[in-house]
Amino acid sequence: MRVLSGPFRTTNTILAALPQEEIGKLRPYMTRMRLVPHQRLIESGQATEHVFFIEEGIASLVAEPEDGSPGVQVAMIGREGMVGGLALLGGAESYACTMVQVPGPALRITVANLLHCFEECPALRDASLQYVQALTRQVMSTAASNARNTLAERCVRWLLMAHDRMEEDDLPVTHEALSAMLGVRRSGVTVATAALQEAGLIRTRRGHIRVLDRPGLEAVAAGRTIRRHTPARAATDDTGVGMGAGA
Numbered sequence: 001m002r003v004l005s006g007p008f009r010t011t012n013t014i015l016a017a018l019p020q021e022e023i024g025k026l027r028p029y030m031t032r033m034r035l036v037p038h039q040r041l042i043e044s045g046q047a048t049e050h051v052f053f054i055e056e057g058i059a060s061l062v063a064e065p066e067d068g069s070p071g072v073q074v075a076m077i078g079r080e081g082m083v084g085g086l087a088l089l090g091g092a093e094s095y096a097c098t099m100v101q102v103p104g105p106a107l108r109i110t111v112a113n114l115l116h117c118f119e120e121c122p123a124l125r126d127a128s129l130q131y132v133q134a135l136t137r138q139v140m141s142t143a144a145s146n147a148r149n150t151l152a153e154r155c156v157r158w159l160l161m162a163h164d165r166m167e168e169d170d171l172p173v174t175h176e177a178l179s180a181m182l183g184v185r186r187s188g189v190t191v192a193t194a195a196l197q198e199a200g201l202i203r204t205r206r207g208h209i210r211v212l213d214r215p216g217l218e219a220v221a222a223g224r225t226i227r228r229h230t231p232a233r234a235a236t237d238d239t240g241v242g243m244g245a246g247a
Contacts, residue, residue: 010107012053013080014127022121029113035059035100041083042098048087050108057104058165059083060181061139063096071097072146072183075138076158078165085132087111101181102162102172146183152192154182156221159202159209169211178209199226 008023010016015023035041035057042048044064052059058078064071074096077083083098088111118125145157158178162171175193179186193209196202201217203210211217220226 010053011055011079012082012107014082014124014131015053015107017127018121018123022117022124025120026109026117026124029117030107030109032105033108034103035106036103037100039100040097041100042094042096044095044097045093048084048094048111050110051082051084051087051114053082053107053109054079055105055107057100057106058102058162059098060101061096061098061135062181070180070183073158073181074142075135076101076161076165077135080165081131081135082128084111085128085135088115088128088132101177102166151182151184151188152195152226153221153223154184155189155192156196156201156217158182159211160214160217160221163211163214171209171211172207173209174207175204195226196220201226 008027015026018026030053035052035054041050041052041059044062054077056079058076060073061075061077062071063074077098083106086094114128118128145154149157155178158181159171162173163169175186175189178193179189182189193202193204196217197204199216201211201213201220203212
């Protein structure tokens with residue numbers, strides 16, 4: 001971690017939109033750090049001490065069952081938001097853990113100092129609380145998707161959300177990580193991504209998935225059947241990928 005010095009620059013959407021006067025009040029309390037894959041920023045059942053404004057990369061909010069079984073991702077956070085924002089609403093303990101999926105820099109501040117800055121930084125306060133509302137809506141949307149969508153549709157939804165936050169076509173994600181975030185077997189993710197690749201929507205290689213056709217992925221997310229891609233014609237027979245959400 002390092003203390004901020006020189007001109008203030010950030011790619012975090014919340015901070016980049018703040019007036020310079022508020023940045024000046026917030027800056028002394030912030031440090032920049034590098035997030036690494038699988039780093040647990042917040043632990044379930046423990047008090048949240050810091051908020052992280054992500055500048056690059058992705059973190060996952062993961063609900064972990066009390067019986068110790070593997071958790072499932074309920075929200076994704078990138079440079080549009082912050083990790084730990086739910087603590088701003090009060091409450092002694094976090095109901096979910098947050099871990100890093102894709103590495104990158106972030107700006108860290110204690111919850112106490114952020115709440116202190118709210119008193120003199122109305123734009124920061126409003127933007128932060130608006131993001132927390134958006135994050136809550138994302139959690140609800142994910143719950144609905146997990147209950148109603150096929151595994152292929154859930155995979156596509158995850159890829160689109162990651163694509164939004166990475167702003168590049170090459171996504172550093174493994175089948176194992178994707179299956180863990182979706183709470184399903186790896187074999188199901190392998191079948192689903194193979195169908196998406198055969199349809200010409202993505203290309204997979206070890207540790208990476210490359211988005212080739214975003215509009216096509218958006219169509220699948222909306223419920224359109226995945227169709228095979230051939231040189232002779234763009235779409236032919238159905239692949240038959242129709243796995244349930246728990247496959």
